[in-house]
Amino acid sequence: MQSIVIVGSGPVGSFMAVLCRMLQFEVTVFEKREKFTRNINLKLESSLFEETMEVLSRLNLKSRFFTLFYGHLKEQKDRILIKDFEERFTTEAKALGVKYITKEVLGISELYEDSEYSESLILDCSGRNSKLRSSVFGPDEYNIVSVPLQNAMYINFKAKVSGDLSLYQVMKYVPNVKLTEVVFGKQQDSNGFCSVTIPVFITKQLAGQFDRECPNINRKPINPFSSENIVSDRIFFPVSSLVGNLMMDGCQIDMESVSVKKIVISCGYAKGRSRYKLVCLGDSAAHLAFFKSLNLGLKHTLELFIILSRFSEGTQAIPSNDDVVEYFKRCFPHLNPIRAYRTSARNVFLVVTKVIWYGCYSFNYTNKSAERLTYVTGVYEDQVYEMLVKHNERLSRWSDALSDFEAKREGDIQREIQSNQTKNIAYEFTSTFIDLNGLSVIKISEVFKAIKGQHALLKKDFDFLLKCFKTRRDVLKAYKISADNNDTFIHVVLALLNQLPTARERGFHSLMDICTKNNVSSEENITLINSAIYRSSFPKCIKGALIARSFSSGIFEYSCIRSNFVLSLIKNELYGIKKLDPEPIPLSPEPLYLDWVLVEKESLLTD
Numbered sequence: 001m002q003s004i005v006i007v008g009s010g011p012v013g014s015f016m017a018v019l020c021r022m023l024q025f026e027v028t029v030f031e032k033r034e035k036f037t038r039n040i041n042l043k044l045e046s047s048l049f050e051e052t053m054e055v056l057s058r059l060n061l062k063s064r065f066f067t068l069f070y071g072h073l074k075e076q077k078d079r080i081l082i083k084d085f086e087e088r089f090t091t092e093a094k095a096l097g098v099k100y101i102t103k104e105v106l107g108i109s110e111l112y113e114d115s116e117y118s119e120s121l122i123l124d125c126s127g128r129n130s131k132l133r134s135s136v137f138g139p140d141e142y143n144i145v146s147v148p149l150q151n152a153m154y155i156n157f158k159a160k161v162s163g164d165l166s167l168y169q170v171m172k173y174v175p176n177v178k179l180t181e182v183v184f185g186k187q188q189d190s191n192g193f194c195s196v197t198i199p200v201f202i203t204k205q206l207a208g209q210f211d212r213e214c215p216n217i218n219r220k221p222i223n224p225f226s227s228e229n230i231v232s233d234r235i236f237f238p239v240s241s242l243v244g245n246l247m248m249d250g251c252q253i254d255m256e257s258v259s260v261k262k263i264v265i266s267c268g269y270a271k272g273r274s275r276y277k278l279v280c281l282g283d284s285a286a287h288l289a290f291f292k293s294l295n296l297g298l299k300h301t302l303e304l305f306i307i308l309s310r311f312s313e314g315t316q317a318i319p320s321n322d323d324v325v326e327y328f329k330r331c332f333p334h335l336n337p338i339r340a341y342r343t344s345a346r347n348v349f350l351v352v353t354k355v356i357w358y359g360c361y362s363f364n365y366t367n368k369s370a371e372r373l374t375y376v377t378g379v380y381e382d383q384v385y386e387m388l389v390k391h392n393e394r395l396s397r398w399s400d401a402l403s404d405f406e407a408k409r410e411g412d413i414q415r416e417i418q419s420n421q422t423k424n425i426a427y428e429f430t431s432t433f434i435d436l437n438g439l440s441v442i443k444i445s446e447v448f449k450a451i452k453g454q455h456a457l458l459k460k461d462f463d464f465l466l467k468c469f470k471t472r473r474d475v476l477k478a479y480k481i482s483a484d485n486n487d488t489f490i491h492v493v494l495a496l497l498n499q500l501p502t503a504r505e506r507g508f509h510s511l512m513d514i515c516t517k518n519n520v521s522s523e524e525n526i527t528l529i530n531s532a533i534y535r536s537s538f539p540k541c542i543k544g545a546l547i548a549r550s551f552s553s554g555i556f557e558y559s560c561i562r563s564n565f566v567l568s569l570i571k572n573e574l575y576g577i578k579k580l581d582p583e584p585i586p587l588s589p590e591p592l593y594l595d596w597v598l599v600e601k602e603s604l605l606t607d
Contacts, residue, residue, distance in 0.1 A: 002026060003120040004308075007105045007132050009033075011042075011082065012282030012297045013125030014089035019052075019305045021096040022061050023312040028117070029093065032104035036083040036090075041183050044085075045295045046070065046078045052302055058366050059309055059347065065092045081186065107135035108278065121277055123304075128268065128283040137272030148266045149420045151207035155198040155239060156221075158254040159246065160191070174462055177202055177238045191575075193254060198242055202262070209234045210262040221261035225469060227477035237466050244465030247568040255572055267420065269413050274406055276399060279304065286413050288420075296416060300409050306366050307401045310345035319365055324349050328363060332370070335359065341388055345395040350388050360387045362395075464499075464562065468569060471495045486522035489573050490515050493529060496566050508563070530574055533567060 004020050006013050009031035021027045049070045056063050069088060073080060094100060105126070111117045124132045129140075137143045161184060178201035185195035202210075213231055214222055222229040224236050225243075239260060243253060269286035273279070281304065282297035319327070321340040328337040328351050335353040340363070343350055347366040350373075353359040357378025362371045373387055394400050475492045494515040497508055514528045 003028070003117070004123060005030070005111060005117050005120045006123045006125055008124070008126035008130075008282075008284075009086065009090055009100070010125060010127065010282065011085050011089070011294060012301050013123070014086055014093060015298060016123060016125065016281065016301050016305065017093040017098045018065070018089055018096065019302075020308065021093060021098050022056065022063065023059075023305075023309055025308075025312065027093070027098045028120075029098055029100050030103050030105050031100060032102070034102055036086040038082040038086075039185060039187060040082045041186065042080055042082055042085065042294065044073060044078050044080060044298075046073045048295065048298055048302065049073060055302065055306060055366055058368075104131075106131050108132060109135070119277075121279070121308075124278065124280040124284045125282050126284055128287040130280065130284040133270060133273070133280050133284050136275060136278055137270065143270050143272050144268050145271060146266050146268045147417055148264055149417070150265050151202050151204065151262065152265050153200050153202050153206075153210070153239075153260055153262045154221075155200065155242060156257075156259045157196055157243070158189075158193040158257040159196045160193050160252040161196070161246075162250050174238050174241045177206070177242075193252075200238070200242070201265075202238075206234065206238070207262060207264075214262070217260070217262050221259040223256070223258045224260060225255050225258055225473060227473055230473070230477070233466065233470075236470070237462070240466045240469040241462045244462070244469065244565065247572070248565055252568075252575060253572055254575065267413075267417050274402055276402070279402070285409070288416060292416065296412060300405075300412070303367075303408070304405060306364070307405055309366055310348060310364075310395065310401065311398065312346060321349070324351065324363060324365065327365075327368075328353075328361075328370070331368075335361075337361075343388070343395055344392045348395060350391055352384055358384055360384060360391075362391060465565065468496060468499055468566065471499060472569065472573075486526060490522060490525055490529075492573055493570050496569055500562060500566060526574070529570070533570060533574075 003026040006017050006020075006027065006029045009017070009029050013029065013031075017027055017029050049066060053063070053066050053070060056066065090100070105111065108122070111120070111122060122132075124130055126132055134140060134143070183197040183199070188194045209232065210217055213235065214220075214229075222231065224231050224239050239258075243258065246253060267286070267288050270280060270284070273285040281301055283293055285300070286296065287293045288296065321342065324340040325337045328335070328340070332353075334355075336355055337351050338354045339352050341350045341352075342348075343362075347364060349363045349365065351361040351363045351370070353361065355378070358374075358381050359378045360373040362373055363369075373391060379387065472492050472495070475495045476488065479488050479491060494512065497512050497515070500508060511529065511532050514525055514532060517525060517528075520528075
């Protein structure tokens, strides 16, 4: 095996191209795209790249590239854009001498008919809809096993995000939803807004509600905040809770850009995915939800690389036989290793142990894995050499190595599917408990994540968020005008202000007077509203009493925090009507736990 052909230069393909070239294989990559354009933010497992560096070191291969990439990944908190990953690894592969051809490979015959690649190992990294895989193992309808895992909804919108977020507290009081990772686009518009996606697992109950109310939601996403998409509270409540929670954390959201769709997340894997000179990797072999398959695909790619290293020529193993015995003794002192033999495979040793009888282990120094070759009862000393001969024969056969690789990969895929199914069952149970009890005593794992926002919300608070958003929607429906109409905006502001008890919101009287002025134009009213919010006593009001609450009370029982949300909604409306972007309302960096009597005594809510 002297050459390798890689079809597809995505994350898995480009990763493998760099590794294989470091083993001095002749590597050719076929890629149909001329440019990498996917701006999706990935969450990678940096430990995989730490392990990669250790593997390369044990193979006596030096790579400054992986050291720099690992450092960059840690700086970015294990996140990276797909196109950034692809560009970095493709550039490194080309620098190492990998040959790139811009062409889409539609079938295996295209490669076998070319004498240059007829004897090459072909690695299919062309994705879940691989035509190369179908040409070898048949149509996907017969080869792909699809296992439904969970229902989910995607909430997409434009937002300006600042500071820490506390979205995971939604899990404590809002049934039927389970957050995954929030995805923020890195590209911002001229106003500082970026694309935000919130993928949310939902229960069967909520999924059924979507199917009944919005049967075409997969093809036609809805905006629940629009007057054109009136949905029930069962759907509107979780969506408004998430969006409203972001507003309480200081985010500014373009309400007209909100788009919600419901999907069924499934795991698909190919029954046929390897055949002597062809191996499918990444999504071509198995695809899971929310890029889980990418981390799993990269893990399997590294494992295949370790197998390929056994068949490569190059620098001999670093450790001596005595070094291997010493290492084995540290890891498995009870086995009493007495000697080690090199095998025909690079960095693989046969370790002989002696307790009562002799035992034989295959030890791969590259990944420091050990496999027992003898039964528990052991063998006689004169049988050790026979074991070494048989093991050498097995190590020299690529078919045996590929069979072992597939057996382990199959186990990984099935465990991942089982894990997701188990999590889904636990999630359905916990969500039912929240629904019946009104709050979660059973803490869901996400609640413990170290993500802190500015406000801690309770069930009553999410109810108030829903009430405000429904009020806004009702006004839009009543006037049958878009939210960016000046007159509609003023009616929305007035309706939101009416949600506040006037006895405590004395600072809002002037704002309500502005909304009811009939002797000025709507444009002038908007200017006055903007000035009242950002230049009056409201900032001082909110700064003076961020959180004034008892243990069991919702924050919206206290005027300043309730006012904060109403003001946040009005700010969003201002952005929609005039694209205004004044300075944000100043907030204290730490919550102030004040008694309401003290707040009133200090006259924090005066005009």
